[in-house]
Amino acid sequence: MPRPFALPDLGEGLTEAEIVKVLVAEGDVIAEDAPLLEVETDKATVEIPSPMAGRVAKIHVQPGQTVKVGAVLVTFDDAPAGARAVPTPAPGPPAPAAPPRAAAAAPLPAAAGEGPVPAAPATRRLARELRVDLRTVRATGPGGRVTDDDVRAAAGAPRPAAPPAPAAGARLVPGRAEPARPAVAKPLAAAGFEPPPLPKFEQWGPVERRPLSHLRRTIAERMTLSATLIPHVTHFDRADITELDAIIRRNVEEAQQRGVTLTLTSFLLKAAALALGEHPQFNASLDPAAGELILKRYYHLGIAVATDRGLIVPVIHDVDKKPLLDLQRELAALAQRVRDGKATLDDLRGGTFTITNIGALGGTGAIPIINYPEVAILGVARAREEPVVREGRIVPRILLPLTLTFDHRVADGADGARFAAAIVRRLERPEQLLLDW
Amino acid sequence: MVMGDLVIEVDVAVVGGGPGGYTAAFRCADLGLETVVVDAGTRLGGACLWEGCIPSKALLHVAAVLGEAERAKEFGVDFGAPRVSLDPLRKWKSERVVGKLARGLASVAKGKGVEVVGGTAVFEDSRSLRVEGDAPQKIRFKHAIVATGSLPAPLPGVSLTSERVMDSTAALELPDVPERLLVIGGGYIGLELGQAYAALGSKVTLVEMLDGLLPGLDHDLVQPLARRCEKLFVKIRLGTKVTSLREEGALIEARFSDGDTVVFERVLVAVGRRPVSAGLGLETTRVRPDARGVIAVDDRCRTADPAIYAVGDVTGEPMLAHRAMRQGVVAAEAIAGRPAAFDNIAVPAVVFTDPEVAWCGLTEPEAARAGRKVKVAKFQWAASGRAATLGRADGLTKLLADPDTGRVLGVGIVGPGAGELIAEGTLAVETAITIEDLAATIHTHPTLSETLMEAAETLLRGT
Incomplete structure (x- = not known):
């Protein structure tokens, strides 16, 4: 009986995903939970496990294709009688050899025997948690019994972001009632080295363990990647936006009549895009393997948006080519989609440079972390009216603090x-609008 | 009140308050899910507590006491002829046993904040159901768990409605002790109730369509029970069908396929149980029970409808309360997003007769059918000190192990206390331990549990 398998809901409001890799071939007989496809969502690559055991009758998608939630990916047939599931290769290093034990048979892969894989119920639960197919695990226990350590060894280095976790919940330690909304906690993807084990905090007082949400996990992994891989350097500057502020104020009503709320952000986008045109190494990505800098001849700028779920960076395409009011309009619609959790994959990818406005909540400045694999990010703090000395006189001016963080390998x-x-020049001399913009 | 006046919104609606249902509901509540149980009797416990496992074990305990008293004559103790008073017995069964346990369940439900709604649940779609009954209402749920259980199956081809023809539910009410009782069905229900009535004084005839008791089970385990039944029952008719039942005044005349006709005061029909899945409005969901009424589920107890789970007898064989309870935990945890799975290897089964029969994991007939090589050890209780002191040398402990790895694959026990002893066997099979582990573990002397260790040692020595 053919059974179609459609792209499941990936969470975080995503309605589509791009197929990165197809991990099975037509005709393969696979086990339930064996990796089927890799798809790319907002910021993470997600492995989609097979929902059932069976034979892959037809694959309906190919790498590079963007598919909507609900689109059929693969059709399964019942496996022919007697067919054995193709074991999926276990990631990570091979399990250590078993210590010799007189009366026990030599260690052998658990799948060698017939029937269910010999393992205690708690070990089987661990395997499900770590998404390890028990049949692929090398057993070191007596009688081919799979131990907890065997499962952990098969899981190897913690794997990249798994499919979205259910609603976030919390677990109290120790011995307290479990609160609502349980979720599954999964280890973060490793970043080059093993962090040392944490102390037992319970010894100093009660603690609460709370699994990370899918988005939080993605942010954590991306930030670790960027901060450990890229040598960051930050440059501070300030722009006098007194004139620009006056222009915005004068045009607010005019723009409002055209249905647009004019803000500084659209000017920042435009100024950054034009400056990037003059300094192309900041609109680039480094390819360390090839020893090349990839210069992008398009200017797609990301804007960091704080949502109640976490930070998301939607992207406005071709900022250099769009009129200011169009940018402002697009920005408002995009931010709304992101906050509603309705952003599409296209809204979230393809960025070449990021702007993060950290001024809304106060502070005098912050050093942002680069949005990997970009080369630079511009942090913007709150503009304030300050006393400035001009030609020997103190005058009130509106100053905008800027922090430019960039990849020191590149620049x-x-x-x-x-x-x-x-x-800064473009923000301070808005009359250049007429010439360049 | 107009139907639909009251709408309850919950995370999980559990349909049926039996062992599967209440276990699922309690676990859901523990996991912070708002949960309601809809039960036709507005009570928790289901067939298990009210008309199955528990009351039948109460009656079988009485039978065991009577049997022990009878056996005591062998070692010089004579209590004389027992006098059984049915009223106090019924009262003890329903108040001190069933009633007490029911109150316990109700107070657990209250403590966990699980509401029990009385009435018949009828699904209206995959997100809601209506409750029909004295207090009609509507329940909107994120997930539902169908735990409607099973009912005694009617005798195929024979239709006679008479209060003298009982199913197991009616027999457990103990209306009287009939002089002559016909038990139709040589499965565990027929054997248990047949023995209980025989102990109370009925002359029991048992008829089984197939050519042995407990059909399909290992002959080594059935044999001691069959010998005991031959003593307890007036007659056992194997390979025989009941072709008709006719009411003749206060008697039932039964005609058998071999042409005999015999009259009885009462007849017990115990020919199996059927899942209850009709009339639930499941056609408004994506759940489609099969021709027998079984709802198919995967290892997370999910049905074809993503919002609806099912546990217990309604999901098919083996229809056992402890399987339902484990499924209930799995369904609740799966709904809560935990990596749960019903991947249990051993579901133990016990026949609470005299002697008890219990088994788990692989049986010898199953191994033979699958063409699987196994090493088998049989330890006769004649060599057990404890069995000798009990005056019960007729028991047997049987162990099946993998010939290459020594892993314990199956355990079968027949003898008094087998139902308790099987727990160790189940743990051995479920956790995949080896015969060496079993043989090297100290077992209390003198107990019947030593027979498991002895059987393992037999295999280790290769004899």
């Missing part, structure tokens, strides 16, 4: 200063 301090100045 040096002087390059960063020049690029920052190119942004």
Whole structure:
């Protein structure tokens, strides 16, 4: 009986995903939970496990294709009688050899015997938790019994982001009633080295363990990747936006009549896109393996948006080519989609440079972390009216603090200063609008 | 009140308050899910507590006491002829046993905040159901768990409605002790109730369509029970069908396939149980029971409808309360997003007769059918000190192990206390331990549990 399998709901409001890899071939007989496909969502690559055991009759998708939730990916047939599931290769290093034991048979893969894999119920639960197919685990226990350690060894280094966790919940330690909304806690993807084990905090007082949400996990992994891989350097500057502020104020009503709320952000986008045109190494990605810098001839700018679920960076395409009011309109619609959890994959990818506005909640400035694999990110703090000395007199001016963080592998301090100045110049002399914009 | 006046919104609606249903509901509540149980009797316990496992074990305990008193004559103790008073017996069964346990369940439900709604649940779609009954209402749920259980199956081809023809539910009410009782069905229900009535004084005839008692089970385990039944029952008719039942005044005349006709005061029909899945409105959901009424579920107890789970007898064989309870836990945890699975290898089964028969994991007939090589050890209780002191040397402990790895694959026990002894065997099979582990574990002397260790040692020595 053919059984179709459709793209499941991936959570976080995503309605589509791009197929990255197809991990099975037509005709394969696979076990339930064996990896089927890799798809890319907002920021993470997600492995989709097989929902059932059976023979892959037809694969309906190919790498590079974007599919909507509910689209049929694979059709299964019942496995022919007697067919054995193809064991999926266990990731990670091979299990250590078993210590010799007189009366027990030599260690052998658990699947070698017939019937269910010999393992205690708690070990089987661990395997489900770590998404390890018990049939692929090398057993070291007596009589081919799979132990907890065997399962952990088969799981190897913690695997990349698994399919979305259910609603976030919390677990109290020790010995307290479990509260509502349980969720499954999964280890974060490793980042090059093993962190040392944590102390037992319970010894100093009660603690609460709370699984990370899918988005939190993604953010954590991306930030770790960026912060450990990229040598960050940050340049500070300030732009005098007194004139720009006046222009915005004068045009607020005019824009409002056209259905747009004019803000500084659209000017920031435009200024950054034009400055990037002059300094292309900041609109790039480094390919360390090839020893090349990939310069992008398009200007798709990400804007960091705080949501109640966490940070999301939607992308506005071709910022350099779009009129200011169009940018402002697009920005408002995009931010709304993101906050409603309705952003599409296209809304979230393809960025070449990111702007993060950290001014809304106060503070005098912050050093952002680069949105990997981009080269630079511009942090914008709150604009304030401040006393400024001009031609020997103190005058009130509106100053906007800027922090430009960039990849020191790609550019040096002087390059960063020049690029920052190119942004500042455009914000300080809005009459250049007429010439360049 | 107009139907639909009251709408309850819950995370989980459990349909049926039996062992599967209440276990699922309690676990859901523990996991922080708002849970309601809909039960036709507005009570928890289901067939198990009210008309199955528990009351039958109460009666079988009485039978065991009578049997022990009878056996005591062998070692010089004579209590004289027992006098059984049915009123106090019924009262003890329903108040001190069933009633006490029911109150316990109700107070657990209260403590966990699980509401029990009385009435018949009828699904209206995959998100809601209506409750029909004295207090009609509507329940909207995120998930539902169908735990409607099973009912005694009628005798195929024979239709006679008479209060003298009982199913197991009616027989457990103990209306009287009939002089002559016909038990139709040589499965565990027929044997248990047949023995209980025989102990109370009925002359029991048992008829079984197939050519042995407990059909399909290992002959080594059935044999001691069959010998005991031959003593307890007036007659056992194997390979025989009942072709008709006719009411003749206060008697029932039964005609058998071999042409005999015999009259009885009462007849017990115990030919199996059928899942209860009709009339639930499941056609409004994506759940489609099969021709027998069984709802298919996967290892997370999920049905074809993503919002609806099912546990217990309604999901088919083996129809056992402890399987339902484990499924209930799995369904609740799966709904809560935990990585639960009903991947149990051993579901133990016990026949609470005299002697008890219990088994788990692989049986010898199953191994033979599958063409699977196994090493088998049989330990006769004649060599057990404890069995000798009990005056019960007729028991047997049987162990099946994998010839290559020594892993324990199955355990079968027949003898008094087999129902308790099987727990160790189940743990051995479920946790995949080896005969060496079993043989090297100290077992209390002198107990019947030593027979498991002895059987394992037999295999280790290769004899």
